[in-house]
Amino acid sequence: xxxxxxxxxxxxxKNRLSALSPIFHKMALGDFSFDIDIPEKEDEFxxxxxxxxxxxDDINELVRELATSEKxxxxxxxxxTDELHQKIIKIDLLNENLKDSQHATLxxxxxxxEEKEKVEQKVKDQTKDLKEEKDxxxxxxxxxxxxxxxxDPEFKIILFxxxxxxxxxxxxxxxLGKRYKDTLKFVFEENEKISDDFVKEAMIxxxxxxxxxxxxxxxxxGSKVPVAGKVAPIKNKxxxxxxxxxxxxxxxxxxxxxxxxxxxxxxxxxxxxxxLSTINWYAxxxxxxxxxxxxxxxxxxxxxxxRNNKRMVALVDALLNxxxxxxxxxxxxxxxxxxxxxxxxxxxxxxxxxxxxxxKIKTNYDKDLPHIHTDLKFIRIIxxxxxxxxxxxxxxxGEILLTIEKSNSHILITVSDTGYGIPENQxxxxxxxxxxxxxxxxxxxxxTGLGLYIVKSIVRQLKGKIWFDSLMFTRVVAGxxxxxxxxxxxxxxxxxxxxxxxxxxxx
Amino acid sequence: xxxxxxIEDELDMLEVLGDKFSAENxxxxxxxxxxxxxxxxxxxxxxxxxxxxxxxxxxxMTTMKKLREDEWGKTVPIIILTxxxxxxxxxxxxxxxxxxxxxxxxxxxxxxxxxxxxxxxLNM
Numbered sequence: 001x002x003x004x005x006x007x008x009x010x011x012x013x014k015n016r017l018s019a020l021s022p023i024f025h026k027m028a029l030g031d032f033s034f035d036i037d038i039p040e041k042e043d044e045f046x047x048x049x050x051x052x053x054x055x056x057d058d059i060n061e062l063v064r065e066l067a068t069s070e071k072x073x074x075x076x077x078x079x080x081t082d083e084l085h086q087k088i089i090k091i092d093l094l095n096e097n098l099k100d101s102q103h104a105t106l107x108x109x110x111x112x113x114e115e116k117e118k119v120e121q122k123v124k125d126q127t128k129d130l131k132e133e134k135d136x137x138x139x140x141x142x143x144x145x146x147x148x149x150x151x152d153p154e155f156k157i158i159l160f161x162x163x164x165x166x167x168x169x170x171x172x173x174x175x176l177g178k179r180y181k182d183t184l185k186f187v188f189e190e191n192e193k194i195s196d197d198f199v200k201e202a203m204i205x206x207x208x209x210x211x212x213x214x215x216x217x218x219x220x221x222g223s224k225v226p227v228a229g230k231v232a233p234i235k236n237k238x239x240x241x242x243x244x245x246x247x248x249x250x251x252x253x254x255x256x257x258x259x260x261x262x263x264x265x266x267x268x269x270x271x272x273x274x275x276l277s278t279i280n281w282y283a284x285x286x287x288x289x290x291x292x293x294x295x296x297x298x299x300x301x302x303x304x305x306x307r308n309n310k311r312m313v314a315l316v317d318a319l320l321n322x323x324x325x326x327x328x329x330x331x332x333x334x335x336x337x338x339x340x341x342x343x344x345x346x347x348x349x350x351x352x353x354x355x356x357x358x359x360k361i362k363t364n365y366d367k368d369l370p371h372i373h374t375d376l377k378f379i380r381i382i383x384x385x386x387x388x389x390x391x392x393x394x395x396x397x398g399e400i401l402l403t404i405e406k407s408n409s410h411i412l413i414t415v416s417d418t419g420y421g422i423p424e425n426q427x428x429x430x431x432x433x434x435x436x437x438x439x440x441x442x443x444x445x446x447x448t449g450l451g452l453y454i455v456k457s458i459v460r461q462l463k464g465k466i467w468f469d470s471l472m473f474t475r476v477v478a479g480x481x482x483x484x485x486x487x488x489x490x491x492x493x494x495x496x497x498x499x500x501x502x503x504x505x506x507x
Numbered sequence: 508x509x510x511x512x513x514i515e516d517e518l519d520m521l522e523v524l525g526d527k528f529s530a531e532n533x534x535x536x537x538x539x540x541x542x543x544x545x546x547x548x549x550x551x552x553x554x555x556x557x558x559x560x561x562x563x564x565x566x567x568m569t570t571m572k573k574l575r576e577d578e579w580g581k582t583v584p585i586i587i588l589t590x591x592x593x594x595x596x597x598x599x600x601x602x603x604x605x606x607x608x609x610x611x612x613x614x615x616x617x618x619x620x621x622x623x624x625x626x627x628x629l630n631m
Binding site: 270273274275277278280281282284285288290291313317 | 517519520522523524526527530590614615617618619
């Protein structure tokens with residue numbers, strides 16, 4: 001190549017390059033808004049320019065896209081920021097609330113503390129009061145003349161007063177914390193079987209129970225003291241039973257007085273019987289015309305004397321029976337008894353009275369009633385009293401039904417009537433000595449108030465049971481409803497000895 | 508006429524029984540206690556004796572025992588008159604068991620039943 005040609009070509013490159021310079025300059029500054037003139041001449045420079053132009057367009061395109069996404073991003077960021085802001089406001093609010101609560105809580109705690117101190121003081125005071133009260137009560141219990149002990153739900157003794165130590169001969173120290181059954185022996189007088197069911201009974205029935213008659217306490221030295229008393233369950237405010245308080249006393253003196261009284265009655269009755277017999281016999285002789293005929297007026301008076309004297313004899317007999325029962329001298333004479341025959345015999349003795357009052361009497365005996373091993377005179381007293389009560393206290397034209405049924409080991413005698421019945425509020429008194437129900441006093445002035453007491457005592461001696469229903473029927477009289485009727489039940493063991501052999505439930 | 512001896516410390520009782528048996532055509536002898544009764548019996552040899560149990564000086568059971576020791580007294584019918592209870596009655600039964608001629612009446616019987624019992628014992 002020649003030098004000129006070289007120079008010429010050099011020149012051309014120089015020109016073309018200088019045309020590129022402003023473009024690169026702008027690009028260096030980041031300005032891509034320029035236009036590139038593409039020369040018509042096709043050479044490497046033109047190609048470069050075309051490429052540049054394409055690049056610039058791409059870059060511009062990219063920049064535009066970038067600008068758009070940046071805007072979107074900004075928008076998003078703004079939105080999120082707003083949301084966050086909202087949340088922060090909420091949190092602030094919550095925080096504020098929390099602060100308030102915290103404050104309030106603190107206040108409450110402070111108050112509580114104060115209250116607690118007050119309560120503690122109160123409790124302290126009350127404990128002191130209670131202790132004083134407890135000491136006082138304990139001193140009182142300690143000083144009571146009757147024996148008193150208290151047991152917890154596990155039957156352990158938690159209190160045992162001085163009188164209790166005197167009666168039992170046991171020291172307080174030796175019984176505290178021990179089950180009362182292990183230390184105190186309450187037994188039945190007659191057979192020395194344990195008789196301390198009263199505690200269980202009081203706890204189960206949740207009411208005051210009387211210590212049964214004929215209970216004796218075996219003292220530490222083995223001697224026996226007759227005792228009487230009451231057992232009361234201790235309930236908390238919710239009514240739950242949390243123990244039992246037992247108050248008992250030595251009744252030796254009372255027994256002696258009772259015995260003296262009974263002996264007096266017995267003696268007096270015996271003394272009364274002789275003159276009564278004499279009156280009886282003279283009246284009888286006069287009535288029989290032994291010393292001459294009597295007229296109807298004399299007969300009338302004599303009959304009254306005779307009848308009233310008989311009543312007196314009956315009363316004296318009843319008193320004698322009572323005193324014998326109480327003295328324990330009414331001994332049993334056990335024999336094999338035909339109970340149906342005994343019943344029929346007794347009924348036949350009452351036929352005059354039954355006819356007089358026009359009372360219907362019906363009987364209903366189980367077939368093949370067994371003979372029962374018992375005391376005939378006792379059985380007679382039972383029938384006698386139940387029948388005579390029914391006859392006395394049933395108005396004319398009434399009905400009496402006597403039944404005897406058998407069960408496995410017992411027979412059940414029932415005597416029911418259509419009589420006046422027993423007033424509801426006096427039911428519990430009916431077996432009490434000398435008690436007479438209000439409603440029958442006006443119909444019959446003869447009664448002694450001893451019959452059912454004797455019957456109950458005898459039934460007990462025969463190891464049986466007696467109970468009754470009353471006012472179980474209803475009728476309408478003059479437009480008014482009226483309840484009436486009485487039914488007595490007597491259950492007796494077929495063999496009294498058999499019953500005795502049975503092991504008795506010892507609680 | 509049958510001869511009856513009544514041994515009884517209650518005078519009214521003694522009297523009423525005496526009156527009744529007199530009315531029934533008996534020859535009546537009376538004694539106020541066991542001592543006296545024993546003496547009268549051994550002297551008078553009554554056909555039958557009505558004997559009370561509870562008496563001062565000598566009681567009925569002792570009187571009966573003493574009577575039975577006597578040759579005549581061994582077989583004389585004796586009626587014990589008592590107002591004692593059934594229990595005591597049983598006791599008497601036990602005590603007089605094996606007695607040749609012995610009966611029991613109670614003072615709450617009708618008097619005509621007492622007479623009946625006496626007549627029965629005498630096969631009258």
